[in-house]
Amino acid sequence: MRKVKYISIPSKIIKEIAAEVGCTDRTVYGAINFRTDGEQPERIRDLALKKGGIVSHKMVG
Numbered sequence: 001m002r003k004v005k006y007i008s009i010p011s012k013i014i015k016e017i018a019a020e021v022g023c024t025d026r027t028v029y030g031a032i033n034f035r036t037d038g039e040q041p042e043r044i045r046d047l048a049l050k051k052g053g054i055v056s057h058k059m060v061g
Contacts, residue, residue, distance in 0.1 A: 001059045007032040007045060009053040017047050 014028045021028075021044055031041035032048050049055070 001061055003057045004060050005034050005055060005057055007048045007053040008056045009048050009051065013048065013051050013053070016051070017044055020047065 009032065014025055014032070018025050018028050021040065023040065027040070028044055030036045031044035032053070
């Protein structure tokens with residue numbers, strides 16, 4: 001098992017971020033699950049935290 005980091009936010013906020021950044025919901029999901037790197041994912045993660053997102057961890061097999 002390994003520990004995976006993610007940002008927990010409601011789907012309503014995911015849609016808001018996607019509209020604000022000009023990307024798809026899927027792009028936001030990838031960013032908040034730390035599956036992507038770069039300028040846009042960093043901006044998405046910053047917005048998610050500013051909009052009340054919480055950094056959490058989960059164990060995956």
